[in-house]
Amino acid sequence: MAKNWNTILRWVHLTFGMMVSIYFARITFTGNVDAWDADPWVTMLVGQAIMAIVFWTGVIKWQLPRIKKWNRNRKKKAAANN
Numbered sequence: 001m002a003k004n005w006n007t008i009l010r011w012v013h014l015t016f017g018m019m020v021s022i023y024f025a026r027i028t029f030t031g032n033v034d035a036w037d038a039d040p041w042v043t044m045l046v047g048q049a050i051m052a053i054v055f056w057t058g059v060i061k062w063q064l065p066r067i068k069k070w071n072r073n074r075k076k077k078a079a080a081n082n
Contacts, residue, residue: 006061013057016050
């Protein structure tokens with residue numbers, strides 16, 4: 001498998017996203033926040049740090065290329081109209 005930034009970002013995003021999914025699925029299905037006797041710092045870590053990693057890798061991986069493409073097309077149309 002080729003190791004480029006696109007592949008690395010995808011796997012980081014998917015791995016951390018799966019960690020968040022498992023953590024919050026456990027809370028949802030058991031109905032108990034303390035099901036694994038998690039300390040409060042674990043919930044803070046998942047809720048802040050891991051969610052931030054998932055959010056920003058998602059933005060970098062999927063949204064920035066869309067925005068760049070949109071700007072490129074917008075500039076092409078503006079240049080064609082002049």
